[in-house]
Amino acid sequence: xxxxxxxxxxxxxxxxxxxxxxxxxxxxxxxxxxxxxxxxxxxxxxxxxxxxxxxxxxxxxxxxxxxxxxxxxxxxxxxxxxxxxxxxxxxxxxxxxxxxxxxxxxxxxxxxxxxxxxxxxxxxxxxxxxxxxxxxxxxxxxxxxxxxxxxxxxxxxxxxxxxxxxxxxxxxxxxxxxxxxxxxxxxxxxxxxxxxxxxxxxxxxxxxxxxxxxxxxxxxxxxxxxxxxxxxxxxxxxxxxxxxxxxxxxxxxxxxxxxxxxxxxxxxxxxxxxxxxxxxxxxxxxx
Amino acid sequence: xxxxxxxxxxxxxxxxxxxxxxxxxxxxxxxxxxxxxxxxxxxxxxxxxxxxxxxxxxxxxxxxxxxxxxxxxxxxxxxxxxxxxxxxxxxxxxxxxxxxxxxxxxxxxxxxxxxxxxxxxxxxxxxxxxxxxxxxxxxxxxxxxxxxxxxxxxxxxxxxxxxxxxxxxxxxxxxxxxxxxxxxxxxxxxxxxxxxxxxxxxxxxxxxxxxxxxxxxxxxxxxxxxxxxxxxxxxxx
Numbered sequence: 383x384x385x386x387x388x389x390x391x392x393x394x395x396x397x398x399x400x401x402x403x404x405x406x407x408x409x410x411x412x413x414x415x416x417x418x419x420x421x422x423x424x425x426x427x428x429x430x431x432x433x434x435x436x437x438x439x440x441x442x443x444x445x446x447x448x449x450x451x452x453x454x455x456x457x458x459x460x461x462x463x464x465x466x467x468x469x470x471x472x473x474x475x476x477x478x479x480x481x482x483x484x485x486x487x488x489x490x491x492x493x494x495x496x497x498x499x500x501x502x503x504x505x506x507x508x509x510x511x512x513x514x515x516x517x518x519x520x521x522x523x524x525x526x527x528x529x530x531x532x533x534x535x536x537x538x539x540x541x542x543x544x545x546x547x548x549x550x551x552x553x554x555x556x557x558x559x560x561x562x563x564x565x566x567x568x569x570x571x572x573x574x575x576x577x578x579x580x581x582x583x584x585x586x587x588x589x590x591x592x593x594x595x596x597x598x599x600x601x602x603x604x605x606x607x608x609x610x611x612x613x614x615x616x617x618x619x620x621x622x623x624x625x626x627x628x629x630x631x632x633x634x635x636x637x638x639x640x641x642x643x644x645x646x647x648x649x650x651x652x653x654x655x656x657x658x659x660x661x662x663x664x665x666x667x668x669x
Numbered sequence: 670x671x672x673x674x675x676x677x678x679x680x681x682x683x684x685x686x687x688x689x690x691x692x693x694x695x696x697x698x699x700x701x702x703x704x705x706x707x708x709x710x711x712x713x714x715x716x717x718x719x720x721x722x723x724x725x726x727x728x729x730x731x732x733x734x735x736x737x738x739x740x741x742x743x744x745x746x747x748x749x750x751x752x753x754x755x756x757x758x759x760x761x762x763x764x765x766x767x768x769x770x771x772x773x774x775x776x777x778x779x780x781x782x783x784x785x786x787x788x789x790x791x792x793x794x795x796x797x798x799x800x801x802x803x804x805x806x807x808x809x810x811x812x813x814x815x816x817x818x819x820x821x822x823x824x825x826x827x828x829x830x831x832x833x834x835x836x837x838x839x840x841x842x843x844x845x846x847x848x849x850x851x852x853x854x855x856x857x858x859x860x861x862x863x864x865x866x867x868x869x870x871x872x873x874x875x876x877x878x879x880x881x882x883x884x885x886x887x888x889x890x891x892x893x894x895x896x897x898x899x900x901x902x903x904x905x906x
Contacts, residue, residue, distance in 0.1 A: 434793045435855035441812050442859055510763035538682050541689075557760070563689050606686040613693035615700075615764075 448503055449515050455499040456519030462492045463519075463526035467576055470529055474587055478533075485530050492523065498551045501559040509559070517565050524561065524569025529576050536595060538603065541566045564614060571607060571623035574600050578630035585637050593641070597634045604631050700765060702754050707769045710747045713740050714775050721779060725828060727836040730786055737783055744776060745802040752808035762808060770814060776801070777810070777818025782825055789844065791819075791852065813866055816859070820869035823849060827879035834883060839892045842884035849877050 469485040500516055524544065531539035545560045552558035581596040604627050614620050720737045724730060751769065755761060777797055784792035792800075797818075798810045826845050833841035853873055861867040887893055 429851065430793075431791050431851055431855045432858065434791070435858045438794065438812055438816060439858045439860065442861070446860065446862060507760055507762050510761055511766075513763075538685070540681075540685050563692060567689070602682055606682060610686055610689050610693065613690060613697055615696070 448508070449512055452500065452503050452512050452515040455496055455503065456516040459492060459496045459500070459516075459519030460522040462488070462496060463522040466492065466526040467529055470526075470533055471576075471580065471583065473533060473580075475589055482530065482534050486534075489526055489530055492526070493547060493551070497523065497548060497559075501548070501551045504559055505556060513562075513565075517568070520561055520565045521569040521572060524566050525572045525576065528570060528573050529580075532573075532577070532599065533580070536599075538570075538599070567607065567610060567614065568620065568623065570603060571620065571627055574603060574627045574630040578633050581634040582637055585641055590638070590641055593634070594638055597631075597638050600627075600631045600634055604628060696764075699754065699758075700768060703751060703765050703768050706747055706750050706754065707772050710744060710769070710776065711772050713743050713747065714772065714779060716740055717779050718775075721782065724786065725832040727832070734783055734787055737779070741780070741800060745800075748801050748803055748808070752803075752805070755808060766811065770811075773810065773814050774818045774821060777815050778821035778825070781819055781822045785822070785848065789848065791848075816856075817866050817869050819852065819856075820866070820873055823852065823873045823876045827876050827883070830880050830883045834887055839887050840894050842880060842887050843893065846877075846880050846884045849873075849880055853877050 466485050466488045469481065469488060473481045496519075500519070504512060504516070527544055528539045531537070541561065541563065544566070548560065549558050577596050577600045581593045581600075584590075584593045584596070604624075607624065607627070611620050611624060717737045717740045720733055720740075723733050755765065758764075780797055780800055781792045784790070784796075794810065794812060794815045795804075797815055798804045801810065803810045826849055830842050830845045856870050856873065859870075861870060
């Protein structure tokens with residue numbers, strides 16, 4: 383009689399023991415090797431349930447590997463897009479052309495090197511399935527591209543225009559990777575923060591006209607986004623972005639206000655600023 | 670000049686955002702249509718579940734299964750509607766996946782439970798797809814949803830075992846334990862991420878333990894049918 387419960391207890395023990403082993407194992411890198419060993423055992427046993435699960439395991443492994451690669455690509459995109467944004471911030475009225483030229487070159491490098499990696503990974507349904515894995519990178523990229531373009535042309539780079547630059551990356555036979563509206567809008571929302579920094583920098587450099595132009599631009603974006611946000615899918619993080627956006631817009635407005643009010647005592651700064659010179663003419667004059 | 674180009678750019682800005690609004694509104698309408706079908710799936714599932722709950726009251730399984738099975742065709746029709754709604758935008762399955770994910774997981778748990786009651790074996794992913802008519806490539810059954818559904822099914826088993834034993838079926842724990850042990854072992858072939866599936870799978874061991882305990886209780890009292898577990902027979906006497 384005594385052996386029976388003991389045996390049963392043992393089986394329970396082994397179960398929990400093996401569970402805890404599996405638990406710790408998941409944390410370390412030996413995980414893959416171990417599971418592969420188990421799965422080959424399983425095929426030897428060849429129970430239909432294990433056969434089926436070997437297939438699911440393969441599916442999950444492939445998916446996770448892909449997700450990992452996409453996350454890495456996204457990180458690289460974020461990192462290098464940030465560099466582009468910093469490059470644009472180095473802009474002043476003396477070096478505008480060369481700074482922007484370098485920023486554009488860096489941005490093109492991001493597209494060629496890193497976005498192309500995403501394009502290779504994301505095919506068919508992956509585009510939406512793995513969106514959370516790559517979305518941060520794409521948002522940063524949109525931010526960098528639109529920031530660059532605004533400083534150069536004074537307008538908002540459109541989604542279609544960005545997507546057109548991505549077309550050559552895809553194999554013509556498959557459906558090309560196109561940034562979706564949601565990621566574009568999330569990127570645009572972040573753009574205001576950079577615009578605020580830029581505006582403050584320009585004001586301290588005396589480029590008040592430019593700062594006012596940035597101010598109008600940021601306001602326009604904020605106003606347009608207000609109308610779009612309710613229609614966005616997961617609008618909760620967009621709502622927090624809208625709050626920070628308004629903060630940024632107000633910071634620019636207050637800075638412009640301060641300069642107007644206090645700067646009126648300082649005529650030479652305002653007076654000398656020919657309205658046409660702030661974007662086009664400045665470098666020529668100074669050089 | 671700087672002021673001159675502004676109204677123009679602001680106009681094109683407006684135009685782009687207007688297009689966005691239209692597109693997002695369309696996507697919202699699509700989502701509403703999906704949700705209304707999904708809520709019908711949900712209520713069908715509820716009817717099935719209510720029927721299957723009678724197994725705990727030891728009703729005739731054949732009768733219950735027949736009744737529950739009659740709902741499968743309804744589900745099939747609903748999934749067909751979902752596939753049609755999404756038909757226009759291929760590749761966007763996962764854009765709206767969240768809207769039917771949890772309902773589909775419940776559907777899988779019921780289907781696999783029914784299949785187990787009927788055959789004592791596991792309904793595989795492919796078979797589940799076939800049952801729901803999801804075997805075309807555009808609109809399928811997500812493997813992770815299927816696996817989560819299995820975990821939900823596992824949650825049903827401890828209660829089933831307890832009630833079966835109460836009703837006098839002393840062989841039931843052995844069968845369930847065998848099935849659940851196999852299922853648990855099979856799940857351990859998977860490399861899971863720290864996600865919902867992992868959490869659900871982690872819960873499965875408690876189901877297993879509960880069934881083991883019931884089996885133990887029955888067995889230690891010598892209630893298991895004769896001819897079981899040959900090795901222990903000698904000790905009994």
